[in-house]
Amino acid sequence: MTAATPTEAPEPRGAAARRLFRLAARHPGVVPVGAVVLAVLIGAAIIAAAGLDPITAYSAVLQGALEPDSLDYTFSVWGFTCGMALAAAIPLRMGEFNLGGNGQLVLGGLAATVVAGALPGPLAVPLAVLAAAVLAAAFGAVSAPLATRFKIPIIISTLLLSPIAVAVVSFLVRFPLAEAGSGVAQTARLPEDARMWSIGDLSYSNVGLLILVAMMAVFWIVDSRTAVGFELRVVGANRRFGAYGGVVVGRLALGAMAAAGAAAGIVGAVIVLSSPYRLIDGALLSPGYTFAGFAAALLAGGRPLLIPVTSVLFAVLQVGGAAMERTADVPRQLSDLLQGVVIIVLALRTVLDAGRTGRSEH
Amino acid sequence: MTDAAAELRGISKRFDAVVANDGVDLVLRRGTIHAVMGENGAGKSTLMSILFGLLRPDSGQILVGGVERHFRGPLDAIAAGLGMVHQHFRLFDSMTVAENVVYGAEPRRRGRLDRTAAAERVRELSDRYGLDTDPDSVVGTLSAGARQRVEILKALHRDAEILILDEPTAVLTPVEVDSLFAVLRRAADEGATVVLVTHKIHEVLAISDEVTVLRDARVTGRFRTAEATGSALVQSMTGREVTEVANAGTGEPGDEALQVTGLTVVDRGVHRVRDVSFTVRRGEIVGVAGVSGNGQREVVAAILGTGSAESGEIRLLGRDVASLDVRRRRAIGLAVVPEDRRGEGMAVTMTTAENLALGHHRTAPIGASRGWRRGWLSLRAQRDMARRLIADYDVRTSGERQPVGALSGGNAQKVVIARELSHRAPVLIAEQPTQGVDIGAIESIHQRLLDYRRDGGAVLLVSHEIAELQALADRVLVMFAGRIVAEYSRADATTARIGAAMAGTGESSRSEGGAS
Ligand SMILES: Nc1ncnc2c1ncn2[C@@H]1O[C@H](COP(=O)(O)OP(=O)(O)OP(=O)(O)O)[C@@H](O)[C@H]1O
Numbered sequence: 022m023t024a025a026t027p028t029e030a031p032e033p034r035g036a037a038a039r040r041l042f043r044l045a046a047r048h049p050g051v052v053p054v055g056a057v058v059l060a061v062l063i064g065a066a067i068i069a070a071a072g073l074d075p076i077t078a079y080s081a082v083l084q085g086a087l088e089p090d091s092l093d094y095t096f097s098v099w100g101f102t103c104g105m106a107l108a109a110a111i112p113l114r115m116g117e118f119n120l121g122g123n124g125q126l127v128l129g130g131l132a133a134t135v136v137a138g139a140l141p142g143p144l145a146v147p148l149a150v151l152a153a154a155v156l157a158a159a160f161g162a163v164s165a166p167l168a169t170r171f172k173i174p175i176i177i178s179t180l181l182l183s184p185i186a187v188a189v190v191s192f193l194v195r196f197p198l199a200e201a202g203s204g205v206a207q208t209a210r211l212p213e214d215a216r217m218w219s220i221g222d223l224s225y226s227n228v229g230l231l232i233l234v235a236m237m238a239v240f241w242i243v244d245s246r247t248a249v250g251f252e253l254r255v256v257g258a259n260r261r262f263g264a265y266g267g268v269v270v271g272r273l274a275l276g277a278m279a280a281a282g283a284a285a286g287i288v289g290a291v292i293v294l295s296s297p298y299r300l301i302d303g304a305l306l307s308p309g310y311t312f313a314g315f316a317a318a319l320l321a322g323g324r325p326l327l328i329p330v331t332s333v334l335f336a337v338l339q340v341g342g343a344a345m346e347r348t349a350d351v352p353r354q355l356s357d358l359l360q361g362v363v364i365i366v367l368a369l370r371t372v373l374d375a376g377r378t379g380r381s382e383h
Numbered sequence: 384m385t386d387a388a389a390e391l392r393g394i395s396k397r398f399d400a401v402v403a404n405d406g407v408d409l410v411l412r413r414g415t416i417h418a419v420m421g422e423n424g425a426g427k428s429t430l431m432s433i434l435f436g437l438l439r440p441d442s443g444q445i446l447v448g449g450v451e452r453h454f455r456g457p458l459d460a461i462a463a464g465l466g467m468v469h470q471h472f473r474l475f476d477s478m479t480v481a482e483n484v485v486y487g488a489e490p491r492r493r494g495r496l497d498r499t500a501a502a503e504r505v506r507e508l509s510d511r512y513g514l515d516t517d518p519d520s521v522v523g524t525l526s527a528g529a530r531q532r533v534e535i536l537k538a539l540h541r542d543a544e545i546l547i548l549d550e551p552t553a554v555l556t557p558v559e560v561d562s563l564f565a566v567l568r569r570a571a572d573e574g575a576t577v578v579l580v581t582h583k584i585h586e587v588l589a590i591s592d593e594v595t596v597l598r599d600a601r602v603t604g605r606f607r608t609a610e611a612t613g614s615a616l617v618q619s620m621t622g623r624e625v626t627e628v629a630n631a632g633t634g635e636p637g638d639e640a641l642q643v644t645g646l647t648v649v650d651r652g653v654h655r656v657r658d659v660s661f662t663v664r665r666g667e668i669v670g671v672a673g674v675s676g677n678g679q680r681e682v683v684a685a686i687l688g689t690g691s692a693e694s695g696e697i698r699l700l701g702r703d704v705a706s707l708d709v710r711r712r713r714a715i716g717l718a719v720v721p722e723d724r725r726g727e728g729m730a731v732t733m734t735t736a737e738n739l740a741l742g743h744h745r746t747a748p749i750g751a752s753r754g755w756r757r758g759w760l761s762l763r764a765q766r767d768m769a770r771r772l773i774a775d776y777d778v779r780t781s782g783e784r785q786p787v788g789a790l791s792g793g794n795a796q797k798v799v800i801a802r803e804l805s806h807r808a809p810v811l812i813a814e815q816p817t818q819g820v821d822i823g824a825i826e827s828i829h830q831r832l833l834d835y836r837r838d839g840g841a842v843l844l845v846s847h848e849i850a851e852l853q854a855l856a857d858r859v860l861v862m863f864a865g866r867i868v869a870e871y872s873r874a875d876a877t878t879a880r881i882g883a884a885m886a887g888t889g890e891s892s893r894s895e896g897g898a899s
């Protein structure tokens with residue numbers, strides 16, 4: 022038996038403070054906030070290592086995103102991030118990871134483009150949004166029976182199916198649907214009445230954004246006030262408990278994946294129905310809303326009320342990153358890096374939780 | 384006291400508003416077995432966790448071998464010679480016994496795990512303490528009792544001189560309990576010190592040398608077992624007498640509510656259940672005895688619908704349930720208290736109210752809000768129901784919003800019982816319904832099961848405790864190796880007969896009717 026050196030001093034000084042700290046450290050908010058702080062610090066270290074001033078860089082981010090002129094744009098980016106966060110959060114609530122946001126997003130964009138282009142008239146916008154939701158929902162939902170019947174985990178099937186959808190849409194935009202005579206891989210501009218209604222004279226934020234905000238509200242109500250939302254949380258907390266209690270887990274997964282797909286699809290629709298009013302190959306994916314939304318959902322732990330908050334963070338990074346590149350000479354990839362760090366820290370938490378020795382059975 | 388292997392002095396611990404330990408003193412004398420008893424939520428597990436470094440006391444001292452220690456975590460405690468056998472085992476199912484035992488403290492040769500030495504070490508320890516464990520068997524294939532022996536080996540391998548066992552017998556059958564106690568006695572004779580938390584008086588009287596009783600976070604009694612009586616212990620624990628209840632056998636059973644015919648369950652090529660048939664009628668409690676792992680779980684899972692059946696027929700209130708999912712089966716009239724409380728019976732991170740609500744959340748809340756519509760939750764009804772059940776079942780909690788995971792084990796069990804019984808389903812399956820609950824709660828749960836029977840409920844009671852089956856059941860079925868090998872009426876269900884049948888050595892007797 023190797024004896025540990027017994028520590029003397031019965032109650033070391035500052036013990037009370039330490040106890041308070043330990044108490045605070047158990048608060049559920051600590052890890053997410055810690056992840057963000059850590060990401061910011063790591064980012065600062067990298068900027069400093071490159072011989073630049075982190076303070077300047079970060080203030081450029083904030084200024085770039087929050088100055089009055091860019092608020093309109095930041096707000097729209099925030100909406101898209103929220104929408105994609107929803108696509109991740111709904112399945113996350115039941116413990117499933119939807120990594121197929123990209124595929125669902127572009128299919129939504131495709132459906133909206135086709136429908137809005139084919140059926141101009143007063144109903145073009147609602148029908149386009151509806152079509153986007155339906156097609157993307159169907160695509161997302163495919164993963165549920167694959168999991169229930171063929172035991173392919175949702176995280177895998179969404180990851181593998183998504184690039185296929187992206188490739189198909191890319192093909193369609195390049196060839197059958199391409200605008201005649203244009204050198205760019207893009208569809209023709211949508212007619213006037215197939216464009217998303219605007220709000221006042223804002224140029225980026227439009228009614229589509231309000232649709233996304235409404236979706237967040239619906240998710241919140243469903244999550245906290247309905248039987249389905251309750252079942253989603255129960256299954257997320259303990260899948261076997263849910264199954265034992267009579268939750269039809271397969272059907273729930275189908276619903277969750279369809280809803281997630283619909284959310285992503287609507288984001289796609291809103292993007293193509295906004296300026297420049299067309300589907301451009303790659304344009305839906307290049308801003309990285311899927312990944313930012315996923316990170317925001319993870320950071321919020323899927324909780325509906327936190328998603329708008331965490332999405333602010335990523336929207337600011339996204340918009341401010343470009344400004345930082347311009348004024349502080351720091352490449353915008355830094356914002357991707359920060360997102361990555363946040364996710365890694367959150368993932369580490371999961372690993373640590375699993376390995377930690379908790380209470381024994383009492 | 385010079386012979387104290389470990390000593391706790393004035394230990395206090397609180398969780399927010401709840402005081403779990405309040406100035407607790409505990410002296411563990413070297414070479415003795417010390418039992419710790421007390422009602423659910425009295426603070427036993429908290430005290431054990433503090434001793435093992437899992438929790439830190441708010442105040443008080445921990446002395447090991449006369450030296451004061453400040454454990455920063457269980458690793459410090461292990462280094463100081465403590466070992467804890469956890470109730471839900473922390474073992475790797477796919478690895479062998481030897482690999483599990485040495486994990487984290489491996490004998491190495493040229494930097495790699497020395498398997499021969501590991502197996503040798505396990506064999507040596509097993510022989511020394513009479514543990515009867517094969518180092519090469521894969522843990523996933525072992526029974527609960529055998530897994531527990533692996534946990535004990537793990538502690539002994541790390542040279543634990545003080546062994547802490549928190550409710551080790553809750554999941555064991557009587558035979559397994561006996562062999563566990565033999566091992567503990569042997570360890571104590573070899574100079575180890577054992578602390579044992581249990582709710583069972585007869586176990587305390589049989590195995591321990593000294594007893595400390597906790598009540599409401601304080602010590603209310605210290606006894607030398609030789610001088611203690613069961614009623615003195617109960618009195619000290621509860622402050623009152625507890626009267627045992629029993630099935631008076633009155634009343635005639637009614638219609639057949641649950642009929643199982645020719646049930647066979649095959650799991651990955653292994654026959655878990657073979658051609659099992661039985662019925663449970665309204666107003667009847669049918670007991671199922673058996674060492675765990677002889678097919679009881681699979682039978683229950685097949686009835687509930689969470690497990691699959693190879694062949695056979697299950698009828699609930701006359702309806703064939705083959706094509707129905709769990710929700711529909713429950714809707715017809717089935718409630719289940721599962722054996723695996725933490726794994727299946729609750730969601731530890733959710734609140735007590737939410738845990739109580741599952742299964743009730745799609746039905747109209749009783750006498751509640753006019754505005755309720757199908758598919759919506761009534762949070763008020765959820766809260767009201769939770770408060771009512773918490774009061775009715777005497778669940779010790781700081782409120783219905785407390786996460787179930789923060790309740791003591793016995794109180795969590797009461798939550799599961801409360802939820803399932805409150806369905807008032809015609810058919811109730813209760814697996815180990817009194818696991819982890821204190822003596823007072825055992826009697827009150829027994830009384831509720833008897834009331835269920837009286838009110839026309841059909842109860843299938845699966846239990847390791849022969850005494851529990853004898854007290855409650857109208858008939859007792861015994862399962863062994865996936866079959867029902869014996870069936871006894873109330874009058875014939877003697878401990879000797881049931882025990883022999885459980886071990887697979889009773890003469891096959893299924894005299895009574897009721898089957899197929
Ligand atoms: N992590 C925690 N957070 C909040 N309260 C806790 C926590 N752990 C224990 N408690 C509370 O402390 C009290 C003592 O709990 P403990 O688990 O020690 O009881 P116990 O004597 O082991 O009971 P049982 O016989 O039911 O296992 C209980 O009221 C319990 O709810």
Ligand SMILES: [Mg+2]
Binds near residue numbers: 428
């Ligand atoms: Mg306990």
